[in-house]
Amino acid sequence: MLTQALLLGLIAGIGILDSRLFGVLMLERPLVLGALVGLVLGDFKTGIIIGAQLELIWMGIAGIGSSTPPDVVTGGVLGTAFAILSGKGPEVALALAVPIAVLAQSLGVLVRVVNTYFIHKADSYAKSADFKKVTLMIWIPVALFFLSVFIPTFLAVLLGAETVTNLINSVPKVILEGMTIAGNLLPAIGFALLIDMLISKKMAVFFFVGFLAASYSSLDVMAIALIGVCMAIILNFIMNDSNHLTKKKDEPDNLTEGEINFD
Amino acid sequence: MTEEKKLRKKDLRSVFWRSFALQGAFNYERMQNLGFCYTMIPVIKRLYEKQEDQSLALKRHLEIFNTTPVVSPTIAGITAAMEEQNANNKDFDTSSINAVKTALMGPLAGIGDSLFWGTLRIIAAGIGISLAVQGNIIGPLLFLLLYNIPNILVRFFGLKYGYSVGVNSLERIQKEGLMDKIMAVATTVGLVVVGAMVATMLKVTTPLKFNVNGAEVVIQDILDQILPNILPLTLTFIVFWMLRKKFSISKLTIGIIFFGIIIHWIGIL
Numbered sequence: 031m032l033t034q035a036l037l038l039g040l041i042a043g044i045g046i047l048d049s050r051l052f053g054v055l056m057l058e059r060p061l062v063l064g065a066l067v068g069l070v071l072g073d074f075k076t077g078i079i080i081g082a083q084l085e086l087i088w089m090g091i092a093g094i095g096s097s098t099p100p101d102v103v104t105g106g107v108l109g110t111a112f113a114i115l116s117g118k119g120p121e122v123a124l125a126l127a128v129p130i131a132v133l134a135q136s137l138g139v140l141v142r143v144v145n146t147y148f149i150h151k152a153d154s155y156a157k158s159a160d161f162k163k164v165t166l167m168i169w170i171p172v173a174l175f176f177l178s179v180f181i182p183t184f185l186a187v188l189l190g191a192e193t194v195t196n197l198i199n200s201v202p203k204v205i206l207e208g209m210t211i212a213g214n215l216l217p218a219i220g221f222a223l224l225i226d227m228l229i230s231k232k233m234a235v236f237f238f239v240g241f242l243a244a245s246y247s248s249l250d251v252m253a254i255a256l257i258g259v260c261m262a263i264i265l266n267f268i269m270n271d272s273n274h275l276t277k278k279k280d281e282p283d284n285l286t287e288g289e290i291n292f293d
Numbered sequence: 294m295t296e297e298k299k300l301r302k303k304d305l306r307s308v309f310w311r312s313f314a315l316q317g318a319f320n321y322e323r324m325q326n327l328g329f330c331y332t333m334i335p336v337i338k339r340l341y342e343k344q345e346d347q348s349l350a351l352k353r354h355l356e357i358f359n360t361t362p363v364v365s366p367t368i369a370g371i372t373a374a375m376e377e378q379n380a381n382n383k384d385f386d387t388s389s390i391n392a393v394k395t396a397l398m399g400p401l402a403g404i405g406d407s408l409f410w411g412t413l414r415i416i417a418a419g420i421g422i423s424l425a426v427q428g429n430i431i432g433p434l435l436f437l438l439l440y441n442i443p444n445i446l447v448r449f450f451g452l453k454y455g456y457s458v459g460v461n462s463l464e465r466i467q468k469e470g471l472m473d474k475i476m477a478v479a480t481t482v483g484l485v486v487v488g489a490m491v492a493t494m495l496k497v498t499t500p501l502k503f504n505v506n507g508a509e510v511v512i513q514d515i516l517d518q519i520l521p522n523i524l525p526l527t528l529t530f531i532v533f534w535m536l537r538k539k540f541s542i543s544k545l546t547i548g549i550i551f552f553g554i555i556i557h558w559i560g561i562l
Contacts, residue, residue, distance in 0.1 A: 053313035053448070054362045056414065056440050061421055065433045075428035082425035082432060086494055089418055100543075128546055145320035149355070152318075152327055156351035159344045161334055164351060168331045171318035204558055211562050212553025214496045215528060219545050221491050222532035227411050228483045236481050240488025245521040251419040251489050258485030262478040 031188060037070045038111055039184035045103035046179040050172050060084035060106035060127075067110040080110045080123045087124065087216040088131075090223030101138050104179050105131025108186055115187075116195040121210040126194070128216075137178045145171045298340050298380045300373060300456075307335040308373065309452055312366045324359035332365070336373045340380035349387075350376065356391055360398035361405035366448045368397050370455025407476060409447075412483035414440055419490050495525035499562055 041063060048058035056062065061081045068077015088102045109127025113119060148167045155163035225237065239261070243254050315328035330351060337350040360368065372394055379385040417439035425432025501512040516523050535545060556562045 049362075050317045050319070051314050053315065053444075055444070056417075056437055059418070059436070061418060061425060061436055062433050065425075065430065074430070078425050078430060078432060079428045082422045085418055085422055085425075089415065125550075128550070132543060142319055142321050145318050146322045148318060149320050149322060149327055152330070153352070153355060156330075156355055157348055159347035159351060161338065161347075161351075164327075165331060165334065168314065168317045168327050171320075171327075172314070175317075205554055208554030208557040209550070211557040212550040215549050215553050216546065217495050218525070218528045218532045219542065219549065221487055221495065221529050222536050223542070224411065224415060224483070224487045225529070225533050226536050227407070228480050228487065230480075233480055233484055236484040237488040240485035240490075241492050241522070241526065242488075243485075244489040244492035249489075251416075251423050251486060251493060254489040255416050255419070255482060255486050258482040259478070261485070262481035265481070266474045266477045 031191070034070060035184050035187040038067060038107055038187050039180040041066045041070065042103055042107040042179040042183040043176045045107065046175050047172070050175050058103055060088060060102060060110070063103065063106050064110045067107055068114065071111060071114045073114050076114055076119065077110055080113055080120050081106070083120050083213065084109065084123065084127055087128070087213070087220060089217070090220030099135070100128075100131040101134035101179070102131055104134035104137075104182055105129075107179075107183055111187055112191065112194050112198075115191050116198050118198055118206075121206055121213055122198055124213040124216070125206075125209045134179070134182060137182065138175075141171065141174045141178050144174065298377065300336060300339055300377055304335040304339050305370075305373070305452065305456060308332055308369050309366060309449065311335070312369055312448065312452070313362075315362050315365045323355070323357040325365075326355050326358045329358040329365065329369070330354040332369050333372065333376070336376050340376055346380075353387070353391060358394065358398060360402040361410065363409050363444055363447055364401040364405040364451060367451030367455040368394060368401065370452040370457075371397065371459055374456050374459040404472060404476060407483075408479045409440075409444065412479040412486075413443060415483055415490075416486050419486050419494075422494065491525050491529050492522045495522075495529065497524040497528055497562065499524065501561060 044066075045058045045063050048055055061084075064081020064084060065074065065078045068074045068080075071077070084102075084106050088100075088106075105127040108130050109123040112126050113123035116122060148170055152164050152167040155167065229237065236258070240254055240258065243249060243257070244251070249257075311332040311334070314331060315325050317331070318327040319325060320327075333350070333354045337347055337354075341347045341350055354372075372390060375390045375393060379387055379390065417436045420439065421432045421436025423432070424435065498513050499516075503510045503512070520526070532545060532549075540548075553562070
C-alpha cells in the first residue's frame with residue numbers, strides 16, 4: 031500500500047504541476063489522471079472509464095482569470111483510487127470525488143495566498159539584479175503546489191482506504207443507485223457552463239444544429255465536429271467574402287441575420 | 294557608437310521553454326508576474342550589462358501579469374522585441390513595454406480562452422470521452438494529441454512571429470478581421486459540439502409507465518416521439534438558466550446530487 035500511496039501522490043503531483051510548470055498540457059484532466067490511477071492500481075480499464083465520467087462532470091469547470099476552481103486533481107485521483115480499491119466502480123468515484131475536490135480547493139487557495147510572500151522577496155532580489163534568487167522564488171511556490179496535493183493524496187490512500195471502503199459498504203443500495211443517477215445528471219452543469227461561455231443570440235442556432243444532428247442520426251461527436259468545421263468555414267470565409275465588396279467597413283459581422291448578398 | 298545588442302536564437306529557445314512555467318508562482322496579488330519575469334530572464338541577461346538596467350528590467354516584468362498560458366509566448370516574443378529596441382535606443386520610451394504588455398494580455402486571453410479552453414479542449418475531450426467510456430486507452434491519448442498539437446504550434450510560432458514582426462503583426466491581423474473570423478469559426482464549432490454532446494453524453498431517461506385501459510403507455514417512448522433527448526436538453530437549459538440567475542457551481546452540484554437521489558427514490562428517473 032505504501033508504494034501505491036506514493037505513486038498516487040506522484041500522479042496528483044504531476045497533475046497539479048501541469049498548470050504550474052508544463053503550460054497546461056491537459057495532463058491535469060480526470061480523463062488522463064484516471065487512466066494513470068488505473069494503471070498504478072492494476073485496473074487500467076476501470077480507471078479510463080471513471081476518468082471519462084469525471085471528465086464529463088468537470089469539463090465546464092475552469093480556472094479562467096484569477097478564480098480558483100475546485101481541485102479536480104486531488105478529487106479525481108482520490109475518487110478514482112477509492113472506487114477501484116473498494117471494487118465499487120464509477121458511482122462511488124463520483125460520490126467521493128466531488129466533495130474531495132471542494133475540500134482540497136482550500137489548500138490551493140492557501141498556496142496562492144502564501145505565494146505573495148515569495149513575490150515580495152523576488153521584488154527585493156530584483157533590486158540587486160540577483161537572477162539566481164529571483165529564479166529560486168518561482169521554484170519554492172512550485173514545490174508548495176506539488177506538496178499541496180502530494181501530501182493529502184498520499185495520506186488519504188495510506189490511512190483512509192479501509193475507512194472509506196467500510197463507509198461505502200455501509201451506504202444503502204438505493205442511495206448508491208441514486209448517486210449513479212445523479213452522476214448521469216451532473217454533466218449538465220459542465221454543458222451549461224460551456225453554453226454560457228459560447229452562446230450569443232445569433233449563435234444559439236448552432237447549438238441546436240449539433241443537438242439535432244446527434245439526436246436524429248447515428249453520427250458520432252467526431253463526425254459532427256468535422257461537419258461543424260466545414261459549415262463554420264463556409265459561413266465565415268466563403269459567404270462573407272462575397273459580401274465583402276458591398277459591406278461598409280465598420281459594420282459588425284451579422285452573418286446570421288440574413289444580410290448576405292448572393293452576387 | 295557601441296555595438297548593437299541583438300538576441301540570439303538560443304535566448305529565444307530558452308524563453309520558449311521557460312514560458313511553460315508561467316503559472317509556477319501564481320498568486321492573488323500579481324497573478325503570473327513572477328512566471329513572466331522568469332520567462333524574460335534570458336532576454337534581460339543578453340541585452341543589459343549594467344546591474345542597474347538589469348534590475349529595472351526585472352522589476353518591469355514583476356508587475357502584474359495575467360493571461361491565458363497558450364498566448365504568453367506571443368506576448369513574450371513581442372516584449373523581447375521591444376526590450377531589444379529599448380537596449381539599443383536611448384530615447385525609447387521604456388514605459389511603453391508594460392503598456393503594450395497590459396494592452397495585449399486581456400484581448401489575447403479572450404481569444405486564447407475561447408479558442409483553446411472553450412473550443413479545442415471541448416472537441417478533444419468530447420472525442421476522447423466517447424472512446425474512453427468503453428475503457429479504450431485511445432480516448433485519453435487522442436484527447437492529449439488533439440489538444441496539444443495546436444497548443445504547442447501556437448506557442449512556438451506565436452513566440453517566433455511575435456519577436457520578428459512585433460506589435461505590427463497583431464495590428465495587421467486585427468485590421469484584416471482575420472481574428473474575428475477565426476473566433477467566429479471556433480465559437481460555431483464549439484456550440485455544435487456541445488449540442489452533440491448534450492444529445493449523446495447526458496443520459497437522462499425515465500422508467501415511468503402507465504396503464505390506460507389495459508394498454509401500457511411508456512412515457513419515454515412518447516417523449517422520444519416528440520423530440521429525441523428532450524430530457525437531457527431540458528435539464529441542460531434549466532441548469533443554464535440557474536447559472537444565469539447566479540447560482541454557484543458548488544450549490545448546483547450538491548443540489549443535483551440530492552435531486553438525483555430523491556428523484557430515483559421516488560421512481561421518476
